[in-house]
Amino acid sequence: MQGSIADQSALEFEHSSEATAPIAASHHGEHPDLRLFGFILFLTSESMLFLGLFVAYLTFRSVATSWPPAGTPDLELLLPGINTVILLSSSLVIHKADDAVKANDVPAMRRWFLITMAMGITFLAGQLYEYVHLEFGLKTNLFASTFYVLTGFHGLHVMVGVILMSIVLWRSRTPGHYSSEKHFGVEAAEIYWHFVDVIWVLLFL
Amino acid sequence: MTQAELSDLRQLEPEAPEVGHGSNWREYFSFSTDHKVIGIQYLVTSFVFYLIGGVLAELVRTELATPQVDFVSRETYNSLFTIHATIMIFLWIIPTLTGGFGNFLIPLMIGARDMAFPKLNAIAFWMIPPAGILLMCSFFVGPASAGWTSYPPLSLTVNKAGEAIWILGVIVLGTSSIMAGLNFVVTILKMRIPSMPIKKMPLFCWAMLATSALQLTATPVLTGAMILLAFDLLVGTAFFNPTGGGDPIVYQHMFWFYSHPAVYIMILPAFGMISEILPVHARKPIFGYLAIAYSSIAISFLGLIVWAHHMFTSGTPDWLRMFFMIATMVIAVPTGIKVFSWVATIWGGKLRLNSAMLFAIGFVSMFVVGGLSGIMVASVPFDIHVHDTYFIVAHLHYVLFGGSVFGIYAGFYHWFPKITGRMLDETWGKVHFALTFVGFNATFLPMHVLGLQGMNRRIAEYDPRFAGLNLFITIGSYLLAVSTVPFVINAIWSWSKGKVAGDNPWNALTLEWLTSSPPPVENFHVDPVLTTGPYDYGYEEEEEEVALVS
């Protein structure tokens, strides 16, 4: 036998099951370590999706003779600029929330989360405004299509981030749901938000 | 511990399910989170899809029995092989190898009680039947007919409804595969029993680790391609449509960035299973454990940087062709290490030539043929001749059928006793092997010749000078279809009436054989502790212990 129960006494049995206790716990889906690890893997995978779309965009761009194709109205920079500032600073805000929960200060965490959410929603609204007022539509040309798909896809992620945060907020009503020891949800939401930010920076460039 | 003590312990464990079939079959139709139930769900579901995909293949072959179009229409023919390939790849090989065997075996092999995320696991499985049924339903609206590669602009112009369903199906199946991959990485890296360092993991775990890494990195890009394709198809954008300024070649890059790694997703777990099965039935340690383990990782990495070898005639720039040619050929090295190590494993062993072993050896032998033709087509000048011909069809079936499917059959014979608690019948197994081996070679070997001589693929009508060989192939494929019958009967019959297997019918050393057959709900009556390596056959003290347990 590769492994064996041979020459293990009953005592040993107790002992070894204790050694694997955290593993057993994970069976009930309550193991923060693993979930965080899994979540990071998931984001790696997500970033491959963005990477794929982004590289496709770069390829279209490098193959095209003029880019953006002649006749594409210029994108104005002011609104997206403001939007960027909002999104980036919200990353700082959510980090505050993380600090708060690590200090066991759940009300503060809730406050910071609310602010982050507000900023996220502002960002979405800004983006929506931009979409409505742009002079080109999804089908105008290849540039327009890639623009909408990439930013739209990112917007979708911002939305998911906001939803994640609202779930965390909802859950945090139960006292003791989150604490300095137990705050996978908060951390996940935070990491996700940073992720969304980084992607935006890449897109914006 | 003696046998008696072991069984004492078992009595303490009230949940240990009864040996055999029907303990609670309803569980298999429920949203169970037990990795073993999920594993069996995967195995059975995808086998059903295999039969469907096989029937489609037989329809393809029937059409090709004569040079004329006389059995189905040209449009239908294109749909037949498109759906055939889609089912075989996304609903048979990938779910069986990763979802089925991976799920059932990984937690057992590393001594864990379940996967890291049991719920995620169940969700991943339950995405598969709807996607499969959806795909089948597309036969009512005219299914996708642009090949499993679905190259635009063609895929944007024919059978749009079917194409949309196909895209949706692929996205869902891809997502399921990502979820499964994620689960495996976490489980394998984090949930081994403390006494099992990574270098003592069974090789199947290494293989699954490499596979999952590919699923995580490559599949999202396919999703991206599908999303863009869906926009082109449904909204009318022009990412891949040259009339709107798009570039169809970009799709090909995105598609193959996934689909080449996908072929390793479809073979690495089979490699892993072969590395488990050969030592057990050769009664000899695996030859070169570390080399095999690392070569899985190497293949997985190299697999990510060779995709454009499917595009040697797509107007790919010269330097890219050369890069991808060299990278592709290099894969022969890690794969060769595996093949030679397997041969060295059985060399000098005491081979028990049962059905599992026959299929495992058949795997090595048939895969090498497919691998060698793979290296040939990696050579750009030669590929320019054989690309999109039956030479490629031959290559892909040698690696996918001679490789993956033989591997899966070997796995069935080897682990069936663990999964069901009963043995498969050996005589039927050997008949199954003989028929499959002959039928397989009769079907796919002549395809090499056809391709070299000038028969292109994906055609319903062909030059009459190829009629003889094609008829021969069609007859061979009927034999191949018949060869599944003994297996199906054997499996159904043995599941309820087969010889009771006992915990460890093969005297194998990996952890899954330590627990009862089938294993109880949380796998082990007591948490196992490693005392030896996974393949320590033939060592003095081992022999004593094996004797004790058996």
Next chain:
Amino acid sequence: MKVPSTITALVVGIILTLASLWIGQNHGLMPVSASVEAKKIDDLFNAMMAISAGLFFIVQGAILYSVFMFRKRPDDETDAAPIEGNVPLEILWTAVPTVIVMWLAVYSFDVYKAVDGGNAIGNNHMAHQHAPTMASMPGSAMAATMTGGNMFMAPPISVGEDLTQAPLVVNVSGLQYAWIMTYPETGIVSGELRLPQNRPVRLNISANDVIHAFWVPEFRLKQDAIPGQETHLSFTPNRVGTYPLICAELCGAYHGGMNTRVIVQSPEEYQAWETSQKAVASKDPVTVAALIHDEAMASQVKAMGFGTDHSVMNHLRHEAISMTDVVQIAQSL
């Protein structure tokens, strides 16, 4: 009688090598070769066949030997001797395949360069960008360093038989489901590809609707025809005869029927054909179009093995190539 194992191994090795080499030369799997390039590709294929045959024999031989010699004896329940590895052996079977594939890569590279001239096959703009650099690319230098210039080095291959001759340019256009060839120098439009023997040819390949692929098995050459970008193929046909021209990329329901012919003629015959066609070409485009249309269809239908199946004819006439399509093409040329 006991034969020392080294001698047995040596004998087996020699037999295997000879057998592999013989297979490499005598497999007879390729169709006749009708272009200068085909010869080189066949040599490459023969080399690969020999290597593959050798590897095949080694692996299968070892497997079969094990199956017969090392099967479990009845009522022997013990395990075999525990051998876990053998470092020299493992290094050997890592190194040998590495050398083989490196050699194969270099050899393929050389053949590719010879066949392709660095810019003939492939994408238009890319080829133009890379044409100068390709010539100086470390192809042969790389080859030399990798193999240490040893005897494995593939012999340098000279391109074409008649380098001085300007290539004959033909525009090849694929559309669902026919090929249309235009000879820009003479204005000839045809549904078949007619080429003079031993003169280099350069094809500009394009597609009208979906992706097609130009393939002539006897030339061993294939190139996708991609809508929206032009691709190229250069070669020198060197054998008089009629060969199938096949569409190799799935392009729709009638993909299997999108075949026509390549006719390689002696320069004199070709000249005669050219003269007779020029007369036709001077007529107005619509007539030409009608002409090619019928010719393309006829050859297609024939290739499909249908004789005069009317439903197919009708399908082609009404759906596959609409008349306006053809006219457009003819005019744009």
